[in-house]
Amino acid sequence: MVFVLATFLSVFPVIPFTLFAGVMGAKYGVILGTLINWFGAVSSAAIFFFLARSALSSYFDKTIQRFKKLDKLTDMIEKNAFVAVLFVRLVPIVPTPVVNIYSGISNMSFVTYFGATAIGQIPGMFVYALCGKQMFSSPSVLMWTLGGYLLFMLAVFGLYSLWYRGRLKVAVD
Structure with a gap:
């Protein structure tokens, strides 16, 4: 039942999902809390992907076509989709609904979208559950966890930047 609730709250965020994810870590522990959070996040991402692909595609296609500069971005994303x-799942700088709908x-x-989403959601869902578990028991460890996650995101961003620059160099040559 909690897995269904996680999906529901991820699709319809009547409370922030990060708050729910922390509560799952506090209540069920880090491992089960991470699994519940991951299931909800990945399930809702799949739901939004299919909604965007079927019911909403014509509306969003028309909207995006108005912005010609997005053509290059779309082309690059489609060539390097995974x-x-x-x-964007590992370093959540783009809002989740934008990623789901654009994809x-x-x-x-x-399959490409689901695989990247399933893998990319793991660190964030783990950190949410871990923070929820540590919130009341160990505030100092909570701060170290958040600092470690920030360093992780910076490292991923740096690696992506290096990869992206190398990709652009190849495309220009």
Whole structure:
């Protein structure tokens, strides 16, 4: 039942999902809390992907076509779909609904999207559960956890930047 609730709250965020995710870590522990959070996040991402691909695609296609500069971004994302989705899941700088909808209206395959989403959601869902578990028991360890996660995101961002620059160099040559 908690897995269904996690999906529901991720699709319909009546409370912030990060708050729910922390509570799952506090209540069920880090491992089960992470699994519950991951299931909810990945399930809702799949739901939004299919909604964008089927019911909402014509609306979003028309909206995006108005912005010609997005053509290059769309082309690059479709050529490197797995890496692009994995990166925005590992370093959550793009809002989740934008990632889900943009991926759904692109030519990206569901398998590629789902794989990158499933892998990319693991660190964040783990940190949410861990923070929830540590919130009341060990505030100092909580701060170290948050600092470690920030360093992790910076490292991923740095690696992606290096990869992206190398990709652009190849595309220009």
